[in-house]
Amino acid sequence: MLIKFIEFIGAVIEKPLLGLGRIMVLLGAALKGTVRPPFEIRNIINQMLQIGVNSLPVVLVTAVFTGMVLALQSYTGFKRFGAEGLVGSVVALSMTRELGPVLTALIVTGRAGAAMAAELGTMRVTEQIDALETLATNPVKYLVVPRFLSGMIMLPALTAVTDIIGILGGYFVTVTLLGSSSKTYLRATWDYLELQDLYSGLIKACFFGMAFALISCYKGFYTKGGAEGVGRATTGAVVYSSMTILISDYFLSVWLFK
Amino acid sequence: MIELRDIHKSFNDHEVLRGVNLNVRKGESLVVIGGSGSGKSVLLKHIIGLLKPDSGTVIVDSSDLSGLDEDGLNDIRKKFGMLFQSAALFDSMTVWENVGFGLKRHTHMTDMEIKETAIEKLRMVGLVGIEDEMPSSLSGGMRKRVGLARAIAMKPEILLYDEPTTGLDPIMADAINDLIIKMREELDVTSVTITHDMKSAYKIADTIAMLYNGVIIATGSSEEMQNSADPFVKQFVEGRAEGPIKVEGINR
Numbered sequence A: 001m002l003i004k005f006i007e008f009i010g011a012v013i014e015k016p017l018l019g020l021g022r023i024m025v026l027l028g029a030a031l032k033g034t035v036r037p038p039f040e041i042r043n044i045i046n047q048m049l050q051i052g053v054n055s056l057p058v059v060l061v062t063a064v065f066t067g068m069v070l071a072l073q074s075y076t077g078f079k080r081f082g083a084e085g086l087v088g089s090v091v092a093l094s095m096t097r098e099l100g101p102v103l104t105a106l107i108v109t110g111r112a113g114a115a116m117a118a119e120l121g122t123m124r125v126t127e128q129i130d131a132l133e134t135l136a137t138n139p140v141k142y143l144v145v146p147r148f149l150s151g152m153i154m155l156p157a158l159t160a161v162t163d164i165i166g167i168l169g170g171y172f173v174t175v176t177l178l179g180s181s182s183k184t185y186l187r188a189t190w191d192y193l194e195l196q197d198l199y200s201g202l203i204k205a206c207f208f209g210m211a212f213a214l215i216s217c218y219k220g221f222y223t224k225g226g227a228e229g230v231g232r233a234t235t236g237a238v239v240y241s242s243m244t245i246l247i248s249d250y251f252l253s254v255w256l257f258k
Numbered sequence B: 001m002i003e004l005r006d007i008h009k010s011f012n013d014h015e016v017l018r019g020v021n022l023n024v025r026k027g028e029s030l031v032v033i034g035g036s037g038s039g040k041s042v043l044l045k046h047i048i049g050l051l052k053p054d055s056g057t058v059i060v061d062s063s064d065l066s067g068l069d070e071d072g073l074n075d076i077r078k079k080f081g082m083l084f085q086s087a088a089l090f091d092s093m094t095v096w097e098n099v100g101f102g103l104k105r106h107t108h109m110t111d112m113e114i115k116e117t118a119i120e121k122l123r124m125v126g127l128v129g130i131e132d133e134m135p136s137s138l139s140g141g142m143r144k145r146v147g148l149a150r151a152i153a154m155k156p157e158i159l160l161y162d163e164p165t166t167g168l169d170p171i172m173a174d175a176i177n178d179l180i181i182k183m184r185e186e187l188d189v190t191s192v193t194i195t196h197d198m199k200s201a202y203k204i205a206d207t208i209a210m211l212y213n214g215v216i217i218a219t220g221s222s223e224e225m226q227n228s229a230d231p232f233v234k235q236f237v238e239g240r241a242e243g244p245i246k247v248e249g250i251n252r
């Protein structure tokens, strides 16, 4: 009875643990490839551009509307106890600490993460990854490292854009639409925003960038089973990356803001 | 030149290779025949180190592949050219970038020189004026030939062909057979070809080996295989459904 139970637990956790092990191996290989030459500069720049160009429009739209709705909601709420002067602080703090990194990460995962998994998955099932190896090219270095690095660099960059655009969106709603004073909004933004809010948000973004790129590359790199497998890998990449981002966000917040 | 000793390989619980022994002499053209799913591609991937055996040794040019680190393995791989079953062209690159990929990475040639070499290799396989196309715009036969041009771009000593004629019309298939023979005459390579196309096998082989049930059950020249008394070999080379080899899913 007890042994049956233990076997059952083992069977349940075997697959995720195996996956976790292999993802750690891939992380190790990626880190090794990051610090050891030859560096695939062209691929890295290419990937950075692709993440930036692909995601920027969606990121901009999300940022401006998030800032706007945040301002609108907090204005309405704060007005009830005469604190509408603090809307600027609420928008700035929420954007930099929380919404900027998390929303940007989720959007970039949907765009760039899905693209990574689909691209590598297709390369796997059509034997292009094997072909790279036969041409004496390390596929982890050639394919995974550039994506991993550009995730790590581009997500903080895009998050910085989100932060700024979100705050501007908040300004637009509070000052232009709701008629608050521009000076109050800007003062509330400046006075309560600390450097730590900014950089802790960017540290989160950096972590999210590594996480989504690693998970998406992993899903793509180990794709099995033809076109259907590529579809599974792509969905899996988005789902697991998003979960990882949301769950680790809590723990990163605990650690960064203790 | 190439020696496989007692290679075993399983995926999950499925034992694909159960002790394969194989020898390829320098300059020889060996053809491995066997049914679909019998592990021919798996066997070929062991020769170039894409797959590692569970047990047994692969020796290429007197180096044991299992004893090599990444750089050592890559040095060995530079002696190989491989044509994949689906051609496996990089679809993010143009045709000439595909052909010149190895040159770009492992030589100091300029892009101009690489493109010129690529065009020359493409001409060798009978393709002219398609160097700037993307692989997605090519037909199956053209893709295979681009794959072949890529495989020979680095002047390999050994060429591996995975089902070079499968999926092609008979005329294109024969054109590919002629190319394989031409590559051998002009480049003086050792080659291992995998196929279940007997016509192709007879045409290009010095030696034919048959893979069945995870082992090499017979080896011989084209005539020897054609006149083999072994019922398994006989059934396969004559292409009959009835015989000792059971076709999965069909009972009689």
Ligand SMILES: Nc1ncnc2c1ncn2[C@@H]1O[C@H](COP(=O)(O)OP(=O)(O)O)[C@@H](O)[C@H]1O
Pocket: B011, B012, B016, B034, B035, B036, B037, B038, B039, B040, B041, B042, B043
């Ligand atoms: N990477 C792999 N993972 C799991 N199973 C595999 C893998 N590669 C091949 N196989 C299995 O090995 C068997 C032989 O495959 P293969 O060598 O491709 O056959 P073929 O002789 O048609 O080329 C098949 O049953 C296939 O499912």
Ligand SMILES: [Mg+2]
Pocket: B040, B041, B042, B085, B162, B163
């Ligand atoms: Mg095959």
